[in-house]
Amino acid sequence: MSLKTRIVLTLCATFAILVLVFFAVSHVIANNIVAELERDDLKQNIERTLQALEREMATLDRNTEDWAAWDDTYLFVEDRNAEYIKKNLVDSTFEVLKINYIVIINTGGEMVYARGYDAEEGEDIPVPREIVLPARQKAGGMKGLVVTQEGPVLVAARPVLKSDDTGPPRGTLIFGRILKDKDLKELSEITRLPLTLHPPRAVDFRDLQPAGSLEDGEACYAGIISPEESAGFTVIKDLQGETAFILQVNSDRRVARVFKSAEKAFSLYLALTAVLCCGLALYWLNRAVVSRLVKLTAAVTGTGYQFPLSSGFPVLKGKDELALLSAEISKMLDRLEEYRREISDKEKKYRAVVENAAEAVVVVQEGAVKFANRAAAAHSGYPREELVSRHFPDFIHPEDKDAVWEHYRELLENKCVLYAFPFRVITRDGGVKWAETNSVVVEWEGQPATLHFLTDITPRKILEEELHRLMTEKSLILDSLTELVVFLDRDMHVIWANRAAGQSVGKSPGDLFGAKCHEIWHGRSDPCQGCPVVQAMETGRVCTGEVVSPDGRFWRITASPVKDEKGNVIGAVEAALDITERRRYEEQLKYLSLHDPLTGLYNRAFFQEELRRLAVSREYPVTILVADLDGLKLVNDTLGHARGDEMLKACADVLRNTLRRSDILARIGGDEFAALLPGTDEQTGEDIVYRIRSRVDDYNKEHPELPLHVSTGFATCRSGDGSLEDTFKKADDLMYRHKLVYRASARNQIVGALLAALKEKDYFTAGHAERLKEMCLKMGEKLGLSPRQMADLALFAQVHDLGKVAVPDSILFKKGTLTEEEWEVMRQHPEKATASPYPPLTSPGWRT
Numbered sequence: 001m002s003l004k005t006r007i008v009l010t011l012c013a014t015f016a017i018l019v020l021v022f023f024a025v026s027h028v029i030a031n032n033i034v035a036e037l038e039r040d041d042l043k044q045n046i047e048r049t050l051q052a053l054e055r056e057m058a059t060l061d062r063n064t065e066d067w068a069a070w071d072d073t074y075l076f077v078e079d080r081n082a083e084y085i086k087k088n089l090v091d092s093t094f095e096v097l098k099i100n101y102i103v104i105i106n107t108g109g110e111m112v113y114a115r116g117y118d119a120e121e122g123e124d125i126p127v128p129r130e131i132v133l134p135a136r137q138k139a140g141g142m143k144g145l146v147v148t149q150e151g152p153v154l155v156a157a158r159p160v161l162k163s164d165d166t167g168p169p170r171g172t173l174i175f176g177r178i179l180k181d182k183d184l185k186e187l188s189e190i191t192r193l194p195l196t197l198h199p200p201r202a203v204d205f206r207d208l209q210p211a212g213s214l215e216d217g218e219a220c221y222a223g224i225i226s227p228e229e230s231a232g233f234t235v236i237k238d239l240q241g242e243t244a245f246i247l248q249v250n251s252d253r254r255v256a257r258v259f260k261s262a263e264k265a266f267s268l269y270l271a272l273t274a275v276l277c278c279g280l281a282l283y284w285l286n287r288a289v290v291s292r293l294v295k296l297t298a299a300v301t302g303t304g305y306q307f308p309l310s311s312g313f314p315v316l317k318g319k320d321e322l323a324l325l326s327a328e329i330s331k332m333l334d335r336l337e338e339y340r341r342e343i344s345d346k347e348k349k350y351r352a353v354v355e356n357a358a359e360a361v362v363v364v365q366e367g368a369v370k371f372a373n374r375a376a377a378a379h380s381g382y383p384r385e386e387l388v389s390r391h392f393p394d395f396i397h398p399e400d401k402d403a404v405w406e407h408y409r410e411l412l413e414n415k416c417v418l419y420a421f422p423f424r425v426i427t428r429d430g431g432v433k434w435a436e437t438n439s440v441v442v443e444w445e446g447q448p449a450t451l452h453f454l455t456d457i458t459p460r461k462i463l464e465e466e467l468h469r470l471m472t473e474k475s476l477i478l479d480s481l482t483e484l485v486v487f488l489d490r491d492m493h494v495i496w497a498n499r500a501a502g503q504s505v506g507k508s509p510g511d512l513f514g515a516k517c518h519e520i521w522h523g524r525s526d527p528c529q530g531c532p533v534v535q536a537m538e539t540g541r542v543c544t545g546e547v548v549s550p551d552g553r554f555w556r557i558t559a560s561p562v563k564d565e566k567g568n569v570i571g572a573v574e575a576a577l578d579i580t581e582r583r584r585y586e587e588q589l590k591y592l593s594l595h596d597p598l599t600g601l602y603n604r605a606f607f608q609e610e611l612r613r614l615a616v617s618r619e620y621p622v623t624i625l626v627a628d629l630d631g632l633k634l635v636n637d638t639l640g641h642a643r644g645d646e647m648l649k650a651c652a653d654v655l656r657n658t659l660r661r662s663d664i665l666a667r668i669g670g671d672e673f674a675a676l677l678p679g680t681d682e683q684t685g686e687d688i689v690y691r692i693r694s695r696v697d698d699y700n701k702e703h704p705e706l707p708l709h710v711s712t713g714f715a716t717c718r719s720g721d722g723s724l725e726d727t728f729k730k731a732d733d734l735m736y737r738h739k740l741v742y743r744a745s746a747r748n749q750i751v752g753a754l755l756a757a758l759k760e761k762d763y764f765t766a767g768h769a770e771r772l773k774e775m776c777l778k779m780g781e782k783l784g785l786s787p788r789q790m791a792d793l794a795l796f797a798q799v800h801d802l803g804k805v806a807v808p809d810s811i812l813f814k815k816g817t818l819t820e821e822e823w824e825v826m827r828q829h830p831e832k833a834t835a836s837p838y839p840p841l842t843s844p845g846w847r848t
Contacts, residue, residue, distance in 0.1 A: 146176070
């Protein structure tokens with residue numbers, strides 16, 4: 001394509017693009033202006049409509065105010081005389097005032113008068129409760145819109161006062177007017193605008209454009225109905241602040257049509273201007289540029305390829321750009337001749353360097369060797385001609401081909417220098433050598449290629465493999481240890497670590513290199529206090545010790561100093577063992593040796609030790625409290641030891657919550673507890689016993705299903721002259737006295753609770769026990785038993801099924817046949833029933 005054709009096409013395309021861009025921008029600006037004008041026009045129309053509606057509301061409110069401030073209305077609210085209704089609240093009143101509802105309520109919220117009337121139909125209509133509720137909620141006057149089933153209603157309410165606007169108010173007068181289609185037509189005629197009312201959700205505002213806010217702060221929206229008409233929308237709210245309906249106001253799009261006509265005329269004018277400008281520009285370019293360029297092109301073409309390049313090149317006359325261009329071309333040809341000579345000299349120098357280099361230099365392009373120097377031929381044993389004619393992967397060891405190919409791909413993708421990449425090559429005689437390449441991407445004959453500088457590292461690799469073997473053997477030995485073995489320098493940096501050291505922090509041993517010991521394992525910026533490693537480096541001797549890490553673990557550390565040939569300490573070898581579990585077991589054993597595992601209280605051994613300690617202390621007077629849980633054996637035998645353990649824990653909690661923290665509370669037997677109360681006299685001891693009994697009563701109120709019964713006794717030793725052992729025996733005797741006094745009552749309550757539990761569990765048992773009791777009493781009368789024997793027999797009938805309390809529900813209420821194991825559990829319930837605390841039924845005088 002000729003330059004002239006390109007210029008023509010370019011000018012046409014340029015002017016076309018400019019015209020389109022200008023037209024598009026002007027079109028967008030015009031549309032924005034039209035849209036803005038239409039939105040303002042729509043907002044003004046909505047404001048006019050709302051003002052007309054507000055005037056209707058104001059008229060209704062004035063009428064309401066006139067009737068509310070009338071003595072006759074004021075008196076009517078009080079005496080409710082029918083004459084007021086007959087004279088004033090007639091059908092014509094509704095027609096004259098243009099209302100549909102009149103409601104009068106007193107200050108108590110009671111409705112005094114309510115009527116609805118449709119003047120068009122000439123019939124009464126029901127009064128909707130929606131127009132009354134707002135007036136009851138607001139004591140003062142109000143006006144607004146209420147949504148009812150009849151449709152939207154304009155409502156005005158005023159307090160009923162005297163004619164001189166004095167009070168007190170006797171109630172509220174409400175006028176209501178249904179907003180019908182004819183009212184909407186009247187508003188349309190007043191505003192000269194087409195109006196439409198929509199239900200609250202009939203219009204989706206997301207499909208409309210925001211048109212700003214009205215004077216009352218409510219948002220309005222605009223939408224295009226047709227090319228000739230647009231519409232504005234806004235929300236009309238009721239007295240409750242809810243959406244009553246959506247107002248639509250239509251408007252003619254005169255401004256848009258005017259802009260459309262102007263836009264067409266302007267577009268035609270712009271197109272004609274573009275054509276004229278394009279023709280003038282083409283004419284000028286052809287005379288001033290194209291013809292002279294043709295001459296300059298012919299001169300350049302005629303220059304040929306002779307050397308020097310600048311010989312015979314003409315320079316155009318004149319001082320314009322083309323004349324300057326021809327002069328610059330002549331100078332450029334002179335410089336190119338100079339560069340050609342320099343390149344020829346440099347090529348000779350670079351070839352001398354590359355050919356005589358000790359390293360092998362190879363250029364690879366698309367996998368094939370494009371260049372190889374003498375050293376490459378010497379190292380591989382191949383002649384240079386054979387090297388260049390083959391693919392580079394042919395010389396790579398099979399096990400390294402994938403790695404070399406990845407290296408080659410990474411070079412071409414990243415186009416960066418890659419250093420020291422080792423791999424194995426196969427020589428012509430079949431031998432294997434290690435080579436290390438430093439590679440870079442270059443351009444070779446206009447295409448990307450890779451330049452490799454290869455060094456023979458076979459001797460170094462042999463030494464590395466031997467060193468690796470020795471290090472591997474050392475690592476296998478140290479990695480097999482469970483201790484953490486770490487070699488640290490003088491600054492506490494990790495030089496080497498075994499596998500256990502890395503696993504302790506979730507890292508590999510290599511990741512620990514360079515980090516500081518106290519930062520890795522203890523999260524500290526400084527070494528741990530009393531660290532054996534620091535001591536070993538300072539003293540030059542082996543040091544041991546224990547350190548606690550922030551996570552609560554205990555470490556046993558042994559640090560051995562490492563010295564150089566001059567005896568200077570250059571670091572230390574740290575061997576650390578996690579002894580946290582051992583310490584935890586020691587603490588647990590210590591705790592179990594002094595505490596009762598069930599209740600968490602101290603045990604008898606600790607109690608005896610504290611008793612001996614207090615005997616020689618200065619904490620007198622010392623009070624000893626002894627408590628015994630009554631009925632534990634009965635609960636264990638009937639409900640099982642698990643329920644008995646719950647009672648023991650509950651008893652321990654009651655005693656623990658009653659005593660002071662400094663008091664020593666211990667479980668000294670199966671159901672026995674004892675407490676040492678240092679610095680406590682007799683009166684305080686009595687108060688403590690009273691509090692224990694009070695807390696037991698509180699517990700029994702909350703847990704009536706299985707109450708606690710605790711027998712207590714206490715004694716006080718006033719000074720060290722007395723014996724705490726004797727005081728303990730005295731408290732124990734007093735406890736047993738209390739136990740004997742209340743034993744029968746306590747056990748009766750426990751049995752009663754168990755019987756209640758049995759009744760709750762098996763409702764058949766209650767009636768069965770009563771029937772069996774009556775039968776036994778009748779049989780005892782026939783046998784002539786004594787009253788004592790009759791009482792025992794009645795008691796036996798009541799409690800003979802008590803052991804069923806401990807039988808699981810899955811067995812007791814099973815519908816099918818019981819298995820042998822389930823029968824064995826059922827057969828045990830009589831044995832548990834015989835654990836009754838009452839005298840045996842085989843007392844003297846019993847006859848069979």
